[in-house]
Amino acid sequence: MTTRRSFLKATSAAATGIVFCGCGLLQSAHAQTGGGGGRTLPVSVGGKRVKTIDVHSHCNFKDVIPLLGEKEANAILVPPVNGAKNAFIDPVEARLKAMDAQAVDMEVLSINPFWYGKDRDLAAKIVKIQNEKLAELCAGKPDRFAAFASLTLQAPDLAVTELETAVKKQGLKGAAIGGVVNGVEFSDPKFNPVWAKAEELGVPLFIHPQGVPELGKRFAGNGWLANTIGNPLETTIALSHLIFEGTFDRHPRLKVIAAHGGGYLGSYADRSDHACLVGPAGCNPQIKLAKKPSEYLKQIYFDSLVFTPEAIRHLAAQVGPDQIVLGSDHPYIWQGHPVDHIFACDSLTDAQKAAILGETAATLFNVKA
Template identity: 65%
Template sequence: MNSRRHFMTKAVGGLIFCGCGLSAGAHGQQAGAREAGRPARLPVTVDGRRVKTIDVHSHCLFREATDLLGEQGAKALVPPINNASEAYLVIDQRLKAMDGQAIDMEVLSINPFWYGKDRDLGEKIVTIQNEKLAQLVASKPDRFAAFASLTLQDPALAVTQLETAMTKQGLKGAAIGDQVAGDEFSNPKFDPVWRKAEELGAVLFIHPEGVPELNKRWKGNGWLVNTIGNPLATTIALQHLIFDGSLDKFPGLKLLAAHGGGYLASYAPRSDHACTVAPTFCNPNIKLKKKPTAYLDQIYFDSLVFTPEALRHLAAQVGTSQIMLGSDYPYIWELHPVDPIFETASFSDKERAAILGGNAAKLLAMKSAT
């Protein structure tokens, strides 16, 4: 991973010697389109070389699974927001959208809506989804990969599901929420799942489900339950995994955090001071092997932070080797997810290519270029 000092040295050097704010190699087909006010298009090139763009944060639903919730339950999964209906994936429609976003491949995931259901219903939902995802990936292996669903309310069952997903269904890991019905992921009851993920090399994509304890405060303008709540939920989940010692137990665990990891990377150094300032609020029986910010080396982050400056800051904190392209499609937070990566002046061409697809290809054991 690039150190923060190394990153800032490169950033300053890039600004001094390029002057224009973009490296010379980026001024090809893609850069020219952006300068003319047009978003990047396929094929994406960096310094004249073809780059396979891999979106690690994209979603779908399958009616066969959501129908198990009944009409009202299924309807609740598609909120009245722009483009949400496209979560029910229509292949040709999705491929057209991907082409428009300059995305070669989506890594699909399904946000967990079954953790609060009984175990048997959860198993049925997950079985359908994983089978459908496996079929889709097998039919379009050049355009889609996927994270499995897990019935985490039953950790023993989740272990079996994860093994099947990785060894028989061709999936790349699992998408998980930020907690399970009030139980934090650092609860030892989930350790068998994390142990199996570490053993299999499975990537666990943490996607938040909000902080329902704060529902009263989310009321008002601005869709705060999502605007603030979702990044906060991810931050809480990651901090528990760090402070409660889970990442010491499983140092090989591969975590990928949605929305740039929430607020963790924005204010990570505060974590290093908490137990020094107020040791009575820290468990004396938990002896972390590293300072809290050092665990960021074990976490990967999507690029969905919207602006070049926010992306530059994320990279300065965690290193460009830990960041990969994310859009949140079909929820249209970022319709042109490739562009901020090109527009971040401090990135070298090599770093751009890595974030656009190389890092994901390495993490998920896929081909990085066509």
Template identity: 65%
Template structure:
């Protein structure tokens, strides 16, 4: 694996960056010109105290994977606004980040390979992790990255995560809500979670929807996403809690997209289910805490749209568990910093934490 200096100092060849190929001279010019482009950037400060803003939920894709997808771009592009921008143009992405007052994005690729042939998926993941590492090494002040994992083969995923953390400088892995018919609480995934715990890797759970409900999601409103994505996260987190996975791996760092789905909004119901219907609960699984208490060891992004939603999430999980997230380039929240600044339930120190300090600590980001 080339060093960061080799990435930044290459005098010839090409730098692969999502959107395609930049020659080394152009890459170097863009890197050097970055400070100039940011002269109009409005740095974020709370009561006079500045903070490096870190968006933990931002997406990208890599054109280098297209030959492994029969050059079918539709695999990587959803028919939604902003989709083309997952192929990063540095100039465009930096300008967008500056407009959002985001200093750094933690990039991830939405998992699309879980149902693909294992060997093909492994090739896709290898390319994506290499390109993600190159991009982040070339622009360490603007990008950090989550690895991809071939989770249909957990033993391979362990190897990929080890390489990502120890050799490629990535900060963890972006995972879906399940893999096919396997919930992440299934013991087959225990080696992955054990390795993640050992390495201090953050696992970013980004939902892929609930295709089993496709018929009920038909009609107006894009319910497959509006309801299906938060529901997928809700199920994933609930399985990890109720099956005892978080007891088995108490040091596991989990970051949940979209404010954790619906779980934090109705979490207290989880505390009563086994009391009301013990026959529907496994007596062999004896949790060490109340289900709601596990939420305070999970981190949640702030992509829940309103200050009142932030207030409720804060009351349920604590301000220390909330981090900035936008879902860029998809236009769910184009002013994520303003959203936090407008949240009166957060005091000044808590706003600094949500905007970047907590993410920097959890992800072990330099500077």
């Protein structure tokens, strides 16, 4: 049992040698995320070798820089985020060395969408370059890299073609999308052809939020709240619209992976089951969902970027351990050793740990486990 005295003693010990940063305890954060050490490759669970697959890792390509304005180019080249410079994977050996140290066999790469607000032709050029470069990188190291395609989602007809080309001709494993497109929610019927194509191809879509700029004033101040709170909030909103507007009913075979543990939905999903009973005026009587809102979480995949064994235990209890896949946000230093808190989660069986570490993702992406 943890007493107040033992907690304070442990906290005091952990604070020894701490280096302070602008909004907290950097050294302590590194310790929590495995920055001070952890498992390395190869990874075994119960004596069985497991191929670890990180579904949430990022990259950028300088090849698109000439298509951007100076301000936007600088934001990609020199973003004020620790680890961002490593997103360019140059040289490849440096990324592989980092993956080895993280005990990650394979990364599924994605690029956060910055092109939704651009005109159709320019966005298409950016996406074309990125998908070609992703395919080239993965072809060079097929045992270490897979990738989500970029899509010109503001032009759904074009996105459908891009997704088909990416999967059938370029060997990419699905697509990475934001949390909203220029203020239009994914539940809007205009996106249905994209979801239908993903169903047809049998590939997952990775939702990675971009924040909620409408709340910029309230997010101002210490703590990088635009990301800390804003990113999980946007994912929560996106998933909730897909559930409540009936998108998952219309596309029952749609595979969605939600970043950052799905935002806040996995922590408070049961509230969604009561909303239309308590406040029917806020619900559309024409929309008849096939099941309770919380039950749709069983058909969504969630990455494991929730930081602690207790958070993993709770997420698994809510959505099922077979719906969780490994995620780190690499090269951004949110989770230095993403496999460690999976092993530390005592409520999981060895089989469940192996599934989260890589077996579920291997099935999703049709790669060897």
